[in-house]
Amino acid sequence: MAEKYAEQADTAAEFPVTVLEELRSSGLLGLLVPAEYGGLGGTLDDLLDVGIALGRVDLSAAMIFAMHCQQVACVIDHAAAPLAQELLPEAAAGRMYLASVTTEASKGGHLLTASARLEADTDASGQLRVDRFAPIVTGGAYADGFLISMQAPGARSPGEVSLVFARRSQLDITASGDWDPLGMRASHSVALRLTGRVPDHQVLGEHGAFRAVALRTLGPLAHLTWAACWLGAAAGALSRVVQMLRDSAKSKDSATKSELLLARLSRARQRLDTVHALLRHTADVYTAASTGDGDVSLPRNQLLINALKITASEECLRAVEDLIDAVGLRHGYLKNSPTRLERTLRDLRSAPLNYSNDRLHQADGVLALLDQGVRFA
Template sequence: MSESARPRPAAGGRFARQTDQARAVAEKYAQQTDAAAEFPVAVLDELRAGGLLGLMVPTEYGGLGGTLDELLDVSIALGRTDLSAALIFAMHCQQVACVVTHAAPPLAEELLPQIAAGRMYLASVTTEPGKGGHLLTAGAQLSAEEGRSGHLELDRFAPIVTGGAYADGFLISMRAPEAPSADAVSLVFARRDQLEITASGEWDPLGMRASHSVALRLTGSIPGHQVVGEHGEFRAVVLQTLGPLAHLGWSACWLGTAAGALSRVLRMLRESARGKDGKDGRLESELLLSRLSRARQRLDTVHALLRHTAAVVTAAAEGGTDVSLPRNQLLINSLKLTASEECHRAVEDLIDAVGLRHGYLRNSPTRLEKALRDLRSAPLNYSNDRLHQADGVLALLDAGVSFA
């Protein structure tokens, strides 16, 4: 059975069985959801049933109590099969971590058991017309609902909401009530049944087609206790939790996709080199071997940076130190920049290595064409140009060039 038909086992660990089951479902539907630009509903159903939606929920709320490294393990494994499915999972887990870390007890006690039970898939609403991907400002403003004490009224349009049409709840960034400044941003939770949701436009992208990141307008009213963190303090949520987990989770998904592509190419080459007598032949092309080496080097580099960054973020959380220090933020941003570029380049190396038939055609078992399309979005998913500008400022703040 070929690699395209048989997912390799997930990395060992506490959640290998659930991860393998989710990968098997993703493998079954990946071609269909990519071709039709459909959200992978069957994969989400398996994530619900297997408990992986509650991976980051503490055990006292009924969740799996997973660690950051375990989140990365599952994201890499899903990415090997389908990048869209992997990013849907990883981005949900980023939202869950924000609730775990920043929500006050009333909201946490209400929401986390629902997530643990698989009843609450969370989508992120942070994009807004006119501001690009800038997280720390907001135009649309929360307001007190007339006649209902403590309730907040929201009217929010977002041009891109990954999986939003299928979400059970949303974490939404908006300008804080009565705040005069666009940088006084709040993060609020809203259940689907608290909102009127209107989708607009079409979703027919080059890659990441199954992420179904359509434009949504969300209007409705929520109780005041559904704010995550303090009003106007979304910046703290981003610096301490959302930003680090976004870059770590995305990078793990991209790494998984490039690793899956390399694995399929290697299996194909070994099978094609096998002689009629069942013995392995030799692959002697120096150019081929060099390109395989370069692709593997890129992935090992990303993996090392991913694990180092995860260790720094985990140590900061456990030790109560500030992950937003310039040296830490530079490392976190460097991971995103490096992973988004090197994983895409690794797949380009593989396409050059195996040529037109197996590197460029959609029906090749290597699926390099799909991996290339999907990974092309990585530098655009929070623009690398914007990150480099931010890193230039951070570099000036760390004149001693200290390392995390």
């Protein structure tokens, strides 16, 4: 289904509504939701497998799914009973597609701070006022609800951040500007202004506790699932190139006789095997660290999770560049080649920017200083 509509959605930069319908009706929006709430009770490995599979055919659709699942994981790990009991059955039934609002114009991608502040509503007790400009919200025009990071009421610094859930029906939503990017065009990541009122109990965890949500759940899940989607996109590209080369292998001027081409194929495959190994290892470390006595926030764990994001975003992109060099202009650069390398390259170019690798390196420098013994996770 995702493959069928991918080209049209890319050309028109439109949200893949049919794919979302399929995610709703198949139960995949509730993949992570425990069975007791009606969900599929899937594991992290299941989530990564679906991310890879969707990424192979359409990276935008994969990221739409992955980002929704990141939000669901935040609800599972951090929402108190009334909110979790409301939201999880809705996600399981396919009625709650969740979008993410963390980026803010004034602070760029800096995840752990916020500029706009939640205000206690003086006209209605137990209610919070939301007024938030969100410069980039994947699927924001179609989401049923949003997890929004904002300064906690009465915050004394930009680092006191709360994560609040708001239903579409609780908000006035104004779209601003067009969505016409280089790649990830079907993610339809539009700019929105969100204003409205929500009850107090829609804050996840304590007020000001977003840092814990980000370190324990949102950051790790983002890096793990993004890496899976990017790996899927690059693996799909390699698979289509190999198919094309094998189809033409019998002809006397087949490119497979070129040693240079074989070396480039090898390099692309090596990059993907490296990312895959790092992805699975990081998933195992995260699973162990987030259960029992484990501690995801330890520098060695955070460093590994960030290393996965940086490595996957760079190596998957480079693998596609290797493939473009390997097959040349006709199948590497033209839009209408069945290899679809042109679209995959445009889509994957977003990976190092989607939470800037520069920011992660800066954070990693600080974390590296905290681990003098250089203990690996």
